[in-house]
Amino acid sequence: MEKPVATANIRQAAPPETGAGQAQIYAGQFSRLYQRERSLRKQLENDYGLLRRNYVNTVKALIAAREAKDPFTEGHSQNVLRFSLAIAREMGIEDNYIDYLEIAAILHDIGKIGVPGEILNKPGKLNYIEYALVKTHVNLGAKIIEQAGLPKEIQLMVAQHHELYDGSGYPQGLRGEQIIQGARVLTVADIFEALTSNRPYRPALPFNQAAEELQKRSGSKFDPKVVGVFLKIIGNPGIAARTRPADPNLQKVHVDYVRL
Numbered sequence: 001m002e003k004p005v006a007t008a009n010i011r012q013a014a015p016p017e018t019g020a021g022q023a024q025i026y027a028g029q030f031s032r033l034y035q036r037e038r039s040l041r042k043q044l045e046n047d048y049g050l051l052r053r054n055y056v057n058t059v060k061a062l063i064a065a066r067e068a069k070d071p072f073t074e075g076h077s078q079n080v081l082r083f084s085l086a087i088a089r090e091m092g093i094e095d096n097y098i099d100y101l102e103i104a105a106i107l108h109d110i111g112k113i114g115v116p117g118e119i120l121n122k123p124g125k126l127n128y129i130e131y132a133l134v135k136t137h138v139n140l141g142a143k144i145i146e147q148a149g150l151p152k153e154i155q156l157m158v159a160q161h162h163e164l165y166d167g168s169g170y171p172q173g174l175r176g177e178q179i180i181q182g183a184r185v186l187t188v189a190d191i192f193e194a195l196t197s198n199r200p201y202r203p204a205l206p207f208n209q210a211a212e213e214l215q216k217r218s219g220s221k222f223d224p225k226v227v228g229v230f231l232k233i234i235g236n237p238g239i240a241a242r243t244r245p246a247d248p249n250l251q252k253v254h255v256d257y258v259r260l
């Protein structure tokens with residue numbers, strides 16, 4: 001036979017209050033839980049932010065160390081990063097995507113570690129094989145990003161940073177919006193930075209001439225929307241101040257969109 005339940009036990013098991021009193025207790029508990037959740041979330045966000053900053057700074061330091069060995073590319077990635085972020089913010093691109101762009105901008109030429117220095121620094125024109133070797137840096141870079149387990153978006157931005165809007169770029173000859181937005185931003189930033197830098201095969205172009213190059217090719221080689229935004233902000237000290245004076249020892253001027 002089933003044991004009768006004692007009335008005192010039922011009272012103990014039941015909530016101590018009912019109605020408005022009970023609602024108040026629940027509200028208090030929810031409020032405490034909510035505050036706790038908020039403070040944990042804030043802590044997590046702070047920790048994540050710190051972790052991400054440390055990681056970005058480490059990557060920047062590694063790239064800066066590599067570029068410092070070469071006077072022609074010293075500071076290149078840092079400037080490409082600055083220009084890319086300025087364009088992306090002006091375009092109103094969302095923060096998460098800008099976070100990807102930040103890493104892609106720093107790492108866009110990481111694949112050049114696989115290209116012999118004599119080719120990268122050759123003063124004259126490259127032959128067919130040398131060009132082919134330079135071009136391998138985009139796929140190698142994308143592979144390094146993939147192996148590092150970084151998000152697909154970053155991998156694609158690096159893989160496509162030499163694609164051109166009219167399909168004349170490499171490695172795939174993608175055109176227009178087949179090229180992801182981050183790569184279209186990166187290309188304009190990269191090209192302007194490279195044009196205003198000395199290269200073994202030509203001196204830096206003056207600021208205005210480099211801006212004209214972009215304007216002339218807006219809508220053909222480059223995304224017109226990106227160029228439009230960049231030309232709007234190009235006079236900002238963060239951009240203009242980072243262009244370099246031409247090295248008078250470098251004579252030959254030819255713009256080479258492969259060797260950037």
Ligand SMILES: [Fe+2]
Pocket residue numbers: 108109137161162260
């Ligand atoms: Fe590149």
